[in-house]
Amino acid sequence: MSDITIRGLTKYFGDRLVLDRVDLDVDKHEVVCLIGASGSGKSTLLRCINRLVEPDHGQITLGGLSITDPRFGRTGLQQRVGIVFQSYNLFPHLSVLENLTLAPLKVQKMARPQAKARAHEVLSLFSMERFTAAYPEQLSGGQQQRVAIARALMTQPDVLLLDEVTAALDPELVGEVLKIIHDLKQRGLTMVIVTHEMGFARDVADRVCFLSEGRIVEEDAPARLFSAPQHPATQTFLSRLIASGRV
Amino acid sequence: MVAGRSRPAGNYGLNVHRPIADQTDRGGLRPGTTSIRPAPEGPPPPPRKRSFDWRAAFVPGLISSASIIIVFGGLYWLITSAEQWPRIKAQFFNLDHMIAAAPRVAQGFLTNLQVWLIALACIGVWALVLAVLRSLRGPVFAPLRLLVVLYIDIFRGLPALLLVILFGFGIPALNIPGLPNSGLFWGGVAMVLSYSAYVAEIYRSGIDAVHEGQRAAARSLGLSEWQTLIYAILPQALRNVLPALMNIVVALQKDVALLSVIGVRDAVREAQIYTATTFNYSALVVAALLFLLATVPMARLADWVNRRDRARRLQMAD
Numbered sequence: 001m002s003d004i005t006i007r008g009l010t011k012y013f014g015d016r017l018v019l020d021r022v023d024l025d026v027d028k029h030e031v032v033c034l035i036g037a038s039g040s041g042k043s044t045l046l047r048c049i050n051r052l053v054e055p056d057h058g059q060i061t062l063g064g065l066s067i068t069d070p071r072f073g074r075t076g077l078q079q080r081v082g083i084v085f086q087s088y089n090l091f092p093h094l095s096v097l098e099n100l101t102l103a104p105l106k107v108q109k110m111a112r113p114q115a116k117a118r119a120h121e122v123l124s125l126f127s128m129e130r131f132t133a134a135y136p137e138q139l140s141g142g143q144q145q146r147v148a149i150a151r152a153l154m155t156q157p158d159v160l161l162l163d164e165v166t167a168a169l170d171p172e173l174v175g176e177v178l179k180i181i182h183d184l185k186q187r188g189l190t191m192v193i194v195t196h197e198m199g200f201a202r203d204v205a206d207r208v209c210f211l212s213e214g215r216i217v218e219e220d221a222p223a224r225l226f227s228a229p230q231h232p233a234t235q236t237f238l239s240r241l242i243a244s245g246r247v
Numbered sequence: 248m249v250a251g252r253s254r255p256a257g258n259y260g261l262n263v264h265r266p267i268a269d270q271t272d273r274g275g276l277r278p279g280t281t282s283i284r285p286a287p288e289g290p291p292p293p294p295r296k297r298s299f300d301w302r303a304a305f306v307p308g309l310i311s312s313a314s315i316i317i318v319f320g321g322l323y324w325l326i327t328s329a330e331q332w333p334r335i336k337a338q339f340f341n342l343d344h345m346i347a348a349a350p351r352v353a354q355g356f357l358t359n360l361q362v363w364l365i366a367l368a369c370i371g372v373w374a375l376v377l378a379v380l381r382s383l384r385g386p387v388f389a390p391l392r393l394l395v396v397l398y399i400d401i402f403r404g405l406p407a408l409l410l411v412i413l414f415g416f417g418i419p420a421l422n423i424p425g426l427p428n429s430g431l432f433w434g435g436v437a438m439v440l441s442y443s444a445y446v447a448e449i450y451r452s453g454i455d456a457v458h459e460g461q462r463a464a465a466r467s468l469g470l471s472e473w474q475t476l477i478y479a480i481l482p483q484a485l486r487n488v489l490p491a492l493m494n495i496v497v498a499l500q501k502d503v504a505l506l507s508v509i510g511v512r513d514a515v516r517e518a519q520i521y522t523a524t525t526f527n528y529s530a531l532v533v534a535a536l537l538f539l540l541a542t543v544p545m546a547r548l549a550d551w552v553n554r555r556d557r558a559r560r561l562q563m564a565d
Contacts, residue, residue: 050467052463052466052467077469078466078467078468078469079469082467083467085460085463085464087458087460089458089460089461089463089464090464091461091464091465091478091479091483092483093482093483093486102468102470102478102479103468103469103470106470106474106478107468107469107470107474108469151468152468155469
């Protein structure tokens with residue numbers, strides 16, 4: 001059974017249609033990459049999955065539970081779905097450790113020692129355990145993004161959403177973050193990734209979805225989608241990227 | 248330094264110490280060839296540490312103190328040699344009168360300090376409540392938001408002096424049983440209401456300045472709207488506006504003197520009373536000195552808070 005099921009998801013920002021009857025299934029342990037031009041609705045789709053954006057129409061179920069049902073508590077949802085943003089969005093007034101333990105302490109009401117232990121455990125996965133006492137602004141972009149991913153993993157979510165997590169990084173720092181995402185894939189985490197790194201999408205994704213004007217116009221295994229795109233919009237998008245040397 | 252940001256060691260490829268032999272080919276690279284530059288012998292030495300330079304250490308200080316002495320000495324001479332100076336001195340700087348007035352003016356100034364501290368605490372809390380109400384989202388809170396906007400428009404638009412008179416004389420005159428009757432209390436209330444309108448706007452600017460992504464991050468971690476405000480937004484907002492708040496603290500310290508118009512025996516009132524009986528204004532100068540004694544250190548403290556805040560923002564980890 002698939003982990004995430006999206007049916008007929010539609011979202012307007014004012015009069016602008018951003019998502020147009022999107023259907024998407026993500027299986028357990030599957031990594032799906034969403035690609036497409038800016039403004040094609042990738043990030044909105046991602047944010048609908050953890051209800052940072054409330055869709056206007058359509059259903060999303062997560063492990064069989066409908067999360068678009070208003071009766072479904074937000075807290076339960078946030079515990080199952082972690083999200084990482086392009087601009088890290090770490091809390092600058094809190095140390096790395098406090099950033100990680102805030103939600104477990106305040107939302108899940110975890111005991112402090114357990115929360116700390118869990119934080120150390122997650123940070124050591126990313127070889128960031130030296131920085132527990134540091135503040136975000138003292139870290140490099142890549143380190144901040146690793147902390148942000150660690151923070152999203154604190155509650156052991158079933159699904160991790162990654163929203164252009166390398167777009168704000170200096171080129172030489174992209175690698176360390178991508179490596180972590182690779183590791184997470186090896187651990188069997190279900191992930192939905194919005195990315196502009198086509199090389200990475202080809203490498204890590206089990207399936208790539210190309211969005212255009214709020215619709216998924218083509219989805220396929222990366223090898224096929226990148227080498228033999230079927231839809232004209234995909235072809236145009238990819239040939240433009242190739243022309244600009246991005247693929 | 249952070250590993251990722253450290254600059255590369257070495258001479259940045261500027262082959263300063265390129266061996267002479269390598270420079271013989273003055274024609275540069277022929278097209279189609281690549282150049283593998285030989286490793287430089289080593290980077291140039293660091294700049295020599297300067298020995299302590301007495302001249303550099305003392306001459307600027309000497310010049311500035313000399314110019315200060317000349318300018319202020321000149322001013323002093325100019326003022327004291329004026330024809331009217333003895334009269335001015337007798338009227339405003341009469342030492343006997345100053346000493347005679349000092350105890351009561353100081354007594355009054357204690358009232359100022361008390362009102363100042365209590366009002367500060369009330370303003371800090373009440374303004375925060377206003378700012379938070381105003382920043383609440385969701386249609387349910389629309390009437391609250393509107394009320395706060397009205398409140399701020401009204402109390403920011405009215406002179407504090409008018410409010411002090413209105414509350415300090417008006418409400419005690421109503422003689423409502425159960426309400427305090429003292430002008431001091433109601434004058435203080437007027438100050439709190441008036442200042443809170445300003446401070447609420449300062450808080451709100453701080454809340455607005457917190458990046459939207461912070462709210463998204465907090466919400467996506469499962470924090471409730473309320474928890475998001477308490478743990479993520481407000482700490483950053485307060486830090487943003489601390490310098491502006493310090494200014495308000497200093498301003499309030501002086502404005503407490505407005506209460507003197509409704510008969511509160513603060514420093515200014517006491518000095519006026521003394522002046523009224525002696526026709527000498529030295530008592531008011533005593534009050535002025537007391538205010539300066541309190542506000543100038545506050546202003547320096549504000550500067551220090553500002554500097555420390557900047558330093559913290561620029562701080563880099565080891």
